[in-house]
Amino acid sequence: MELPAGKLTPGEDPLECGKRELREETGATASLYEPLGQLYPSPGYCGEIIHMYYASDLQFGEMNPDEDEFLEVERIPLEKAVDMILNGEIRDSKTQAAVLKVAEKRRRGLI
Numbered sequence: 846m847e848l849p850a851g852k853l854t855p856g857e858d859p860l861e862c863g864k865r866e867l868r869e870e871t872g873a874t875a876s877l878y879e880p881l882g883q884l885y886p887s888p889g890y891c892g893e894i895i896h897m898y899y900a901s902d903l904q905f906g907e908m909n910p911d912e913d914e915f916l917e918v919e920r921i922p923l924e925k926a927v928d929m930i931l932n933g934e935i936r937d938s939k940t941q942a943a944v945l946k947v948a949e950k951r952r953r954g955l956i
Contacts, residue, residue: 846919846929847937848944850895859896867900871918872908875900879956881946884939897943899956923948 851866853859860878867873881897910916921929926944929935935944950956 846935847940850939860898863896863898863900868906869909869911870914870916872906873900873903874906875904876902881943884942886938895939897939897946899943899947899950901956923951 849863849866849870851862851869853862860880864874864878867875877900879899879901881899884895884897886893886895908916908918923944926935927948930941930944935941947956
């Protein structure tokens with residue numbers, strides 16, 4: 846289980862990539878995108894950088910996944926996602942980081 850994600854094409858803006866992947870994998874678009882920062886999944890091993898965004902005021906349309914993607918979209922309330930992370934049900938690192946950042950920002954009234 847993981848949040849929408851994808852690879853940047855050379856020269857692509859990370860936010861535009863995030864918007865594209867959200868639309869392709871879930872059919873959603875948002876009115877507001879807020880940066881959540883960057884994640885270095887394994888700095889001692891590779892130079893990958895993951896850019897995370899919080900998307901709000903979502904509107905849903907049709908999904909358009911890549912040909913090799915087989916996805917089942919599930920909407921999960923934030924608090925349940927936090928519980929799933931704490932219980933070991935969500936193991937994807939970028940999903941853990943993004944969900945926990947959003948939960949803490951909401952707790953602090955920042956979003």
